Amino acid sequence: MLITVTRTGGFAGGERTASLETECRADGPELERLAELALSDEGPAGQHPVPDGFSYVVRVDGKLVELQDPYLTEDQRQLIDAVLGAAA
Template sequence: MSAVRIEVVRSGGFAGRTRRAAVETDGRPDAPEWHALADRALAAAPPPGSGGGVPDGFHYGISAGGRTAHWADPYLTEEQAELVERVLAEGR
């Protein structure tokens, strides 16, 4: 698989701040792991009725490989939560 830019935008929360981070997979030895995690995270559809999330919860935008999806707390899957955590921790 070619290089992919995986980007996470987290907004909202109690303070109402927006945080962005991205990971470029080009040249990373763990690139296949990142690609697989992003694919699993983006494949999951938000559950019915999860539109607005919860008061003071975070809203997430996840983009990778030309695809973008949006979710809100507390409706992230385990893969989505892991991807968000990893990108915000390791990304720039």
């Protein structure tokens, strides 16, 4: 499973994109579980960006979901942290 996260916004207004392939990773099954949850739970309706907050686009094998801080679920936050952290 290919997971790509693009983060925009924040205080500096920059953009960061990272991808990872779960197939050969020891934590692959957990990342795949988190990805499925991220796609199925977009959070509360009526999300509006907050000043200096981050916006995320999570792509999983061609499907995507747009998410906003501070409306992330714990599963979404874990997935985003794992993907962006793997690219650091």
